Amino acid sequence: MIRWQLAMRLLVRNRRSGEQRILVAALVIAVAASTAIGFFTDRLGRGMANQSADFLGADLTLVSPRPVDAAWIREARAAGLQAIETLAFASVVVGGEELLLSGVKAVQDGFPLRGSMRTAPAPFAPGAETRELPRPGEAWVAQQLLTALDLQVGDPVEVGAHRLTITRVITFEPGRVGNPFGTAPRLLMRMADVPATGVVQPGSRLTYQYLFAGREGEVTKFRDWLEPRLGPSHELVGVKEGRRAVGSALERAERFLGLSVLAAIVLAGVAVAMAARRYSERHFDMSAMLRCMGASQQDLLGLYLPQLLVLGLAASAAGCLLGWVAQYGLLYLLADLLPATPSTPQAWPVLAGVATGLVTLAGFALPPVMRLKDVPPLRVLRRELLPLPSRAWLVYGAALSAIVAVMWTYTDSWPLTLSVLSGGILLVAVLSLVALLLLLLSQRLNTRVGVAWRFGLNNLWRRRRGSVNQILAFGLTLMAMAVVALVRTDLLTTWQRQLPADVPNHFAINILPDQVESFQAFMENAGVATAQLYPMVRGRLVEINGIAVRKAVTKEARSDNSLNRELNLTWTTELQEDNRILEGRWWQPDDTGKPWVSVESRLAGRMGIGMGDELRFAIGEQRFTAEVASIRNVKWDSFRPNFYMVFPPQVIERFPATYITSFYLQKAEKPLLRELVARYPAVTVLEMDRVIEQVGRIFRQVTLAVEYVLVFTLLAGFAVLFAALQASQDDRLYEGALVRALGGSRRQLRAGHLAEFTALGGLAGLLSAMGAECLVWVLYSEVLHLDHRFQWPLWIIAPVAGALLIGAAGYWGTRAVVERSPMLLLRNQ
């Protein structure tokens, strides 16, 4: 009977063997990558789920651009719910000489109904829970606002025409939903102070939030009562929707992270399979010997499987630890996107990590190790006897099942799993072919290069199966890294480059009709050119050809933003210079007053709107119909005011409107905004330069996070490389001894190795450049709609980086070949 103890002793004795180390290292990498993501998404997800109500500040929130019927609130209170009103708007806040566009929220007693605010008495002091609210005349502000305006607690700030005193710093604030300026620094004030600011004017962009809280059944009942009464501009946010709203921004990042982790796991699996194969082969003799000594097949399994299990568990534990540390990197990189209070880490990602480790091990290592029980004992007399090779279907089947299992946990959907899988297999097949071609080409070069290169290239060609695998492993990883890096650096610069220098970088909205002339004069005086002032009426598209919009459009379009929020409608006689009419014709002078509308082409395409269609709009409580008279192409990135729907004059003029314009300000001219806001308190200035900056920052963070995880993929690639080196070790030792026996020097041998791995890395880099170029081209032309340039630096950087990285690693990995003397090789058979 073989004992567990013996298995463990063998395991410990084997600890220095290369294949066991590689197996463990590869597993650690796979588990670390998956637990890092696991911890991260779990903390994120639970942070959002647990605190969704706290986060919303209520069990149910009704968001509306206008005050709602007071009867609804009475109904809620009658149903036993608590109900309060808050008001959010964007406004430029002035402090000292500085000004900043901020999200302002006005609250009344009772806020928040769920969760609590956290505040600090001074900047950067630790926050503490509070049940209080700012008193009239006071403002609580976010840290960023203090920093941006260079203010202290106790200083005055101006909101519109009203002056408030800052008394506390907000560290966490529930209820940040339905606010279009959610990322702007915050200011919290009393509802009672709002009239004095003069910000609330007819047509101002306001967001009323009605918070409700109560027992679950009552909330549900009230919700059921309320839902049919809601108008098109109302939005109801419950715990579930809140989570989705907050989470959707990160969902895509999570997808990319998941994909990178998957790549890391698959590569690690390949390394595990290679190491396990060698492990198995190195234990044939031992198995035969043990069989001679009387061990049964079951005894052998009892000897090897516990070792495998312990290796798997140990590696998983180490991986979990590493992953736990690594998640802090992710939390740090994505800090700005995360909820203010991330929850504490929990145990299940550890379980998931261990499961990943064991599944990877089982899928990739089990088939070769199972072979050990079939070693014939007669091998002790006839060394050439081998166990039957594992069945191909078993090897690939096990690996594929492992991959599918892991993939499914990431995607949570079968169609996605299958499409990613088949896409991956296709990609690998195509790239393998390309890698083989590259190898063939380099082999052709063989006669024109020096001895060392010839030796190296010959080696690559001789082991071409392994070489292709490695070129692929590194090529794919480098490709992913290159694409992410390119998109990060290129997207923003390309975009900015495509903007003319004096493109407007500020929008002024909420200009009241009676202020239009004085506003224009004010800007002219200041020497700032403004675009035309366009009237803006907020309304919703409710029917297309008499069919409710939600039913009329395709399923995908149903989630379209333009459906769910209010559209800005305008009228004008002049077609904007950067708009082009695609179908129909632009307004003629005698079209004035005709119920026609011109629709933006992309929106029309998405919603299936064509020429002559009857569109029904809702503005406030009123409805009217217009016929599509033209389809327009709009250059959105021109940063001039642009509209989905343009009417001829005198069609919607009877509705309350505010005006919008855009203008360009240099940094030095920014103080003008202060004066502007003081003169026109209701006007909201959107500082697009800041928005662009912020979008850029978030984008950089997400891509950095993805690259961070790709480092694990790269490490897994190295595990594959070292596993391959291990597999060819005996061969290389023999070859090295032979070369030296034939009079080759150590230097020549090493130069050959260096050439081999430099070439390998260079080819992988080349492959990655090809792949990245194609991918970026598709991405730019199909998804991002950017001009694609030939990425020439990529074609230099990728091969050089590949050659350096892999050259160095391979050179180091083969050092043993010459460090061991040929003499020793002879003695060890």
Place this chain on the structure above:
Amino acid sequence: MIAAQNLSKRVETAAGPLDILTNIGLEIREREAVAIVGVSGSGKSTLLGLLAGLDLPSAGEVFLSRHRLNDLDEDGRARVRGELVGFVFQSFQLLPGLTALENVMLPLELKGARAPGDQATELLTQVGLQGRLQHYPKQLSGGEQQRVAIARAFATEPAILFADEPTGNLDNVTGERVIDLLFRLNQDKGTTLVLVTHDEHLAVRCDRLIRLEAGRVVADVEETRAS
């Protein structure tokens, strides 16, 4: 102790069936030391493999002690081997990842013996390697490695020891020493010894000499020991 009746081994090769052994019958008594000799390719190793139950004959039967090997499956034969048999081979079959001591401990651990370390140390002392306990096989010379292999073979005090060319890789002097050791332990422990060799010198030191030629027994001679 060991009995073989009408033992034949035939294998299929690309060139048609090949008879390696034909109609071998022999009986080996307890504590006997038997040498199997013959030229290369005469079937010595094959016979040894059959007698030790590492392989099954195409025809005929082998009895080890009271076990009829044909009746047992591979795991059953393994159990018999574990109970009765020890091996020493030409290429030493030490596990390169284990030290000398650990190599000797292995069969003891396999049997679940108590204090395998002490027993193994004792055995290595008996073969004169007490100073090399912690050395790995590659740090030992060929003769030393073979001594470790012998210590390992005797570790479980098997009733029968099979040795295939135990001196094949060694020079004469070293080979002589290894054989001395083998016989000494054989006598001390009362083991039955089946020794395959093409070294006639060595063979004459056994109690009995069986000569194979092209898979047949051509001579079976009892001798008095020359040593």
